[in-house]
Amino acid sequence: MSENGLINNQILSEIISEVVCKYMVEGESVLEQEYSIPVEVSRRHVHLTRAALDTLYGQNYQLTKVRDISQPGEFASEEKVIVISPKMKIIEGVRIVGPLRDYTQVELALTDAFLLGLSALPTRLSGDVTGSQPITLVGPKGSLTLTEGAIRAARHLHMTPQDAEKYKVKNGDRVKVETEGENGTIFKDVIVRVSDKSKLAFHIDTDEANAANIKGSVFSKILY
Template sequence: MQNYIEHGGEYVRDELISEIVKRIVKEMSAARENEVLEIVTEISKDRIPIEVSARHVHFSEEDYKALFGIDAVMSKKKELSQYGQFQCKERVMLIGPKGTISRVAVLGPFRQKTQVEITKTDARQLGINAPLNQSGNLEGASGIHVASRELVMEIKSCVIIAKNHIHMNALDAKNLDVVDNQTVSVRVKSERPITFEDVLVRVSDKYSLAMHIDFDEANAAWYCEGDYGEIVNSSQTYKSQENDRQVEKTSHAEEVSTVSKELLKRKLIVEEDIRQIAKKGIDSIYVHKKSIITPLAKDAIRKERIKVLQNAEERGAL
């Protein structure tokens, strides 16, 4: 037997009333959820998740096969937060002049050159002097012996201390008002807040938003899981950097012009002139076509790869 409820002089089935009430409640809940989501999004859009990178090795395929065997294939253990990156089951040992570090993680996929990333504390333990570089920059990198269970091999120019950086996609960059290759300051909101400066922004559609720091940096900030970072004065910082670069560029151009005008007046160009020019980072000079360049000056020009311009039209461009 169906039950009816009087409504406005008419009788309506109570199950229909129940259905209407459910729909209204559902719509109100959805609206409330959207409202809450908007609030949460507004609060969290400036928050940058922080990930702590332990010491690890990115192998080139050549070095990997030399260490693990010609037929060896990377065994994937788990995916990492950045697209296409993964941790392998394999572990290696780093062997330095003063010590060793075992069970160092191996990350994939292969890179063009092997790169070992450690902390300053690790470098002291190993007894090596690793430079502070952006990941991928092996200029001045230290060498190290790397051991698997079967073999030990020396890999030269591969060890760095990676500078902290932020991965993000284009939408993240827009929300945070930053651009690719910009450096920013990031305040880590932890129990012991700390601000990291010169943090490089890396933008790619393959990236997920995350700031990467090493264990030394995490310990300095008393980092705990769930702590986050906030960019400090990104727009002002970027504009300041651009202004500094523009001033530097203008100053250099003015210096080049001044030096070139001075050389145009010289009848004799000697070796010391070229050395002074090279010290200033000038790679091209204007000289009068009747000027005499001494043999030693010519040698210095070749050594420093300085371009000598004598064409009348080029001189007129000054």
């Protein structure tokens, strides 16, 4: 204080720079801790090869897009199939996700596996169906019995190389991801998938979403 009771200019500027420094340090750590990755929930669905769609829906059948979904180029189609397990348990209305792929695969949550009486649903990244559960698909024009193809999708993070740099991770890393909100949950073993065709998203199945109380627009963050 100066003699007249006012704050001396020099002291004032020291106080301001101290406060600003403190704020900036806190600001940085707050930024790092932000929930910035959208959480997206995958319902049970199938991916089909050209040959599989031919069998189920007829030669050269073209899927009808209902809406675009998360990752660029992928879409939910109007067409659905019936899934039948070796125990003759059925789930109807399982949506086909396009475009066609070079493998046929059924992605289920564990609750679906219980409904179907599948004993051991392996957790896999999409496309890795070797040794997975047998399953039958039925469409309006025919059926297809797969000796393997039913999986539980491994929870994963889609991101671009730029995102990977920002979040300091690389393709194939396994990280922990925390969801925001009431009943926020920490998911371990989240596999990072980096591609320049990706859009930033944390993908979980319906069981995982229910456990973490995911409804509507929810964000997540990587724990380091």
